[in-house]
C-alpha cells in the first residue's frame with residue numbers, strides 16, 4: 619500500500635509499505651480522508667522520536683474485522699487514537715488514554731492514518747452518522763479535544779471566558795463554547811482567523827489588546843506557546859480556572875506549532891499568583907467522540923469553514939508545506955479514488 623513513512627530524519631512516500639495485519643479484536647480500516655495536525659508537522663521534524671507512519675485524524679471504511687463481532691464491517695468510522703494495554707489500573711478504570719504503556723495512532727508506537735490502511739481496536743471505533751460528510755468526520759478527533767474542556771471544567775453562563783490562540787484548536791473550542799451560549803472572547807494574532815470567528819458571532823481580540831489584569835473566570839490556553847500560560851495567569855480572576863491545551867514539551871527547539879509565528883520565550887511562570895489567588899489549573903488532552911459526532915451530525919459546529927485545502931494523498935508533500943503557512947487552518951488528505 620501507499621504510506622508516508624517517517625524514518626527519523628524525513629518523511630518518505632512509499633508505494634509498497636506492508637498492509638498492517640489487525641490483531642485480535644482489531645479492525646483493518648481503509649482510510650478515506652485524513653487531516654494534517656500541528657503534531658504531524660512536529661513528528662515530521664523528529665521532535666517526538668517517532669518512527670513510522672504519522673497521522674491520527676481520519677475517517678475510513680472498516681475493511682475487515684478480526685473478532686466474532688462483525689457489526690462494524692463495511693461501516694464508515696472514526697477512531698480514538700489511544701490504545702491502552704488493557705491490563706493496568708488505568709485501563710481498568712477506563713482511562714486508557716493515561717495507560718503508561720499505551721500506543722497512540724501515528725504518534726507513539728503505532729502506525730497512523732497517512733497510509734491507505736490502518737488498524738485500531740474495535741472499542742476505539744465509532745460509526746459515523748450518514749449526515750456527516752467525510753470532510754466533516756475528519757474533525758471528530760480535534761473537535762472531541764475541544765469538547766473535553768467542558769467535560770473537565772464547569773463553566774457557568776455568567777462566567778467570562780477567554781480562549782487564547784486562534785489556531786484550529788482555539789477556533790474549535792470557541793465554536794463549541796459559543797454554541798453552548800457561553801460568554802467567550804477569542805484572542806489571537808491572525809486577522810483572517812479572528813475574522814472567521816467574528817463571522818460566527820464570536821467576540822475576538824488581538825492578543826495585544828488583552829488587558830494585563832484579572833478579568834476572566836475561565837481562561838483556555840491553546841496558543842502552543844509557553845508565553846500563553848503567562849498571559850493566562852495574568853488575566854484569570856481569583857478562584858478562576860486555567861485549562862491548558864498546549865503541549866510545550868514537544869517544542870524543545872522553539873519551533874511554532876499550533877499558533878504559527880509564536881516566539882517561544884520560555885518566560886518563567888509566576889506560580890505565586892496561582893497560590894495566592896487560588897487558581898485551578900487543568901491539563902486537557904483528547905476528548906469524548908460521541909458529543910463531537912452528535913454536534914457534527916446536527917450541524918452545530920461549522921468545521922468546514924476551517925478547511926484551507928484538500929490534497930490527494932499522493933501530494934502529501936504539498937499538503938505538509940501548505941499546512942505550515944501562517945494563515946492556513948486545516949489541510950486534508952484525500953485517499954478516495
Ligand SMILES: [Zn+2]
Nearest residue numbers: 655656657675
Ligand atoms: Zn491532532
Ligand SMILES: [Zn+2]
Nearest residue numbers: 703706709717
Ligand atoms: Zn494499561
